[in-house]
Amino acid sequence: MNSKVEWSVGAFILMGFACALVLAFSSTNSQDRIGGGGYLLTARFSNLGELKTRAPVKIAGVKVGEVAKVELDAQKFEAVVTLRMTERSGELPADSSAAIYTSGLLGERYIGITPGGELDVLGNGDEILFTQSAVVLEQLIGKYMFGNAEGDKEP
Template identity: 55%
Template sequence: MAIRGPRLEFAVGAFLLLALASLLVLAVASTNQRFGLGGGGYELTARFSQIGQLRPQAPVKIGGVVVGQVADIQLDPVKYDSIVSLKLDGKFVDLPADTSASILTAGLLGESYISLQPGGDPDVLANGDEIVFTQSSVDLIQLVGKYMFSGAGNSAEASSESNDSTDAGTPAY
């Protein structure tokens, strides 16, 4: 018969609390949420004609470093553009007014994110401003399809045109 002491019960309880805390941190980290540390952020908007697989909470990066996240995505009912709201950390408030935004994908099948490229304008973007210079997402499947079908069609047309021009100058026997 084993006797359970308070030390064993304390060790088991501490282990369970540590395991639950680890699971909580993992769950929050996997959903791209932040703990709210270093608040004081500000919002910018950007218009895109095609956003691809961009989702809310997707990262916003400058030079590969995460500086914020996508807060919201709406559809403009007049122009039918996607309006993306970006929530940036407060320490990046001095972005030039000619900053450009592009939707990129991390690798071939990775997540979509917004990449900001700061310009050289001395004026800065304020809270609520719109990023004017944007580049929409590139649909890889559509691009491959265009290459496969237009590339084969062009080479077939080119070869038939070259055959027509050489046949016209040779006599038929």
């Protein structure tokens, strides 16, 4: 009788782990990363401001990809960000721009892409040339606290 209770408790615990595993995989939105016909783009930024891998890439507020890799170009001292775009992004014009934004005042960072109007399109491995780095709140506060703002220049 005692071994039946132990087996049933063990089976119950294993079912709980299986349910937690299924929940973890279903909540990570893994269909964007597994399979599919996406492509890679790169963009260079002078300041990422806490942008991390797997951060969303959005066009008009709709997620169309994610940050695949962040590296430092040791020659130019710029951050090189590789973006994994999904098929939902469509063909982006070659003069599209990318900027790093913050969700809310202190939320997570994401990359927003503004499509251009050129007829040529970006292909796999191409680089987005027009970029805008992150606005770092601490640097802005420091400028105004210590009088380095443009309006504080003395004659």
